[in-house]
Amino acid sequence: MDQPRHLSASFARAPLIGMVLLSLAYLIFPVVVVVVISFSGQKFLSFPPASFSTVWYRDILTSADWAQSFWITIRVGVLAAFLSVGIGLPAAFALVRRRIPGKGVLEALLLAALITPPIIKGLSLYLFYAPLGLNNTVVGLAVAHTVTGVPFVILNVSASLRGFDMDLERAAVIHGCSQLGALRRVTIPIIMPGIIVGTVFAFLQSAQELLVALFVMGSVQRPLAVKLWESVRVSIDPSIAAASTLLIAFAVVAFVLASVLQWRRRLA
Amino acid sequence: MMAQPHEAMPAGTGPRAGATLRLDAISKRFGSVTAVNRVSLEIPAGSFVSLLGPSGSGKTTTLNMIAGFLRPDEGELYFDGRPVANVAPNKRDIGMVFQSYALFPHMTVYDNVAFPLRARGGLDGAAIDRRVREQLEMVRLADFGERFPKQLSGGQRQRVAMARAVVARPSVLLLDEPLGALDKNLRDQLQGEIKKIHRSVGSTFVYVTHDQSEALNLSDLVVVMREGRIEQASDPRTIYQAPETPFVAEFMGGANLLPATVASCSAAVLVLDLHMGGRVLAPASGSKPAEGEEVSLLVRPEDVLIAEKPPADPEVMSLSCSVLDVAYFGDTIRLSLDASGTILTARVPARGSAGLSAGQQVLFCWRQGSARVLRRRRYKP
């Protein structure tokens, strides 16, 4: 009976879906190009490549230089993510649950940390680190990336906390938990998706960040982003595409993990 | 005042008498709003008391002070004679059913119900398992232990919340509109179950509601609250049949309240001048009003008689009015009547009232002794 209405609705939806697909294609196209080129069988960058191979992956994965860059990126990213959670989690609780004078200003400052031009961050951190001897150290770069990682954690966690029903925590307390026990057994598990997503963001922004990394860790040991950038200037062969693809794979794996976790919670 | 934090009781030690609660002139202010205003109340051990009142009358705030989530600004709270001001909520030996249930969404029904036993400690795994299964049996959810709260219906969630609240046999159970989110049929059914659970666990139940029939049906003591104060605290019969104030009478539903001035109060019977016109007699019960005082005369709809001719009996009062509407309920009919601008309600047996129809002129009659004179409550500033 209601088939005609159904039909007309899907007709109206068709252009909309087309638009969405187009914008998605626009966003994903560069990624596709990089991934395709990384499997190229040729010695120069061309798209589409005339032949395919995995030779560039073998190149990269067996090169000590690239391996070192990967390893640095992972260490910096993991450390930055942990530091961001360590600072961002309590900060989010304070922001959402306490009455703090000047809360609005604090929240604006958080956003400012996100949109400060990275070149300014890089320069000022470089100058700040020089006397401390923190330039060219994993800890130094991780701390630098924590500056941007913390707002990611705070934004995600405070969004979860705002949607959290305080009665749940009260229910835990009235039925025998201490305040801390209620946090551990009820609040934290329930807002865990927000914490995980914030942590993943903090890691990924560190892994892909170039400008600050160039200043702080650009000369001796280089993280992946810096190494990529330098390789482009020296030689243009598909190994950089392969390295980029691995970076993308990082991101995809991290997001799939985060979404699976979130999806399982939603089922619960 | 020294408070001895009493030890958390070992959980699940079987039925035990509830605690006596005493609220001694407790107040709570939020900014300029006085949510609870010098409330004093004695709740006997193991009884079922309802806090009844319109929205914003301070019921939840009172409950939260008993729970320990809020600290009274003034006054003192006693459990079994001991002040609990310095006892944390988790040490007060309380169970609670929240209006939105507050079931832990990341835990199964089983783990939700086991939560209080685990959190309080003192029981081994096997004992916890036995208690949880018994409790799930009691609320008829034995087969639902592995489900998550999201996978249950509203009524089932309510029963899980109930099971979690009583599983550790707390000495006090607090319920904040536990049936508020359910439809009428389910509410009637669950009222029966709550009553049964109260009998079997023996805790002191404090039940917040704004549904007067729920309060009348369930409680030993009904506490009517208004603007942060107790308007009246009585057993259900008294609160319905002998309300002390116009507010209580109105809140208990369907009452005819006729504003009047006391013309004479010398004899055992009061003489009242109704504002709508007419002079009537009324029984002097309770505290006697003064001559010239403004009062309300309460006539229950079920005490009304409808007549065509003025009654001969001097004990029967009457007002002439016209029928506005006749609603048929099978055994009874409900009449809406207009007595020179005042709308009155009568509930009369359907048998023998077949001739009544809208527009008809009739007499609204009641026996003098069945009415009550209600004085307005005056609070000390």
Ligand SMILES: Nc1ncnc2c1ncn2[C@@H]1O[C@H](COP(=O)(O)OP(=O)(O)OP(=O)(O)O)[C@@H](O)[C@H]1O
């Ligand atoms: N945390 C709070 N901050 C400010 N005002 C509050 C707070 N809690 C309650 N109030 C105020 O105190 C008064 C009593 O509120 P309370 O929640 O106790 O009423 P209630 O009887 O439970 O009403 P309802 O039936 O709507 O639940 C209201 O005027 C309310 O606005």
Ligand SMILES: [Mg+2]
């Ligand atoms: Mg309330």
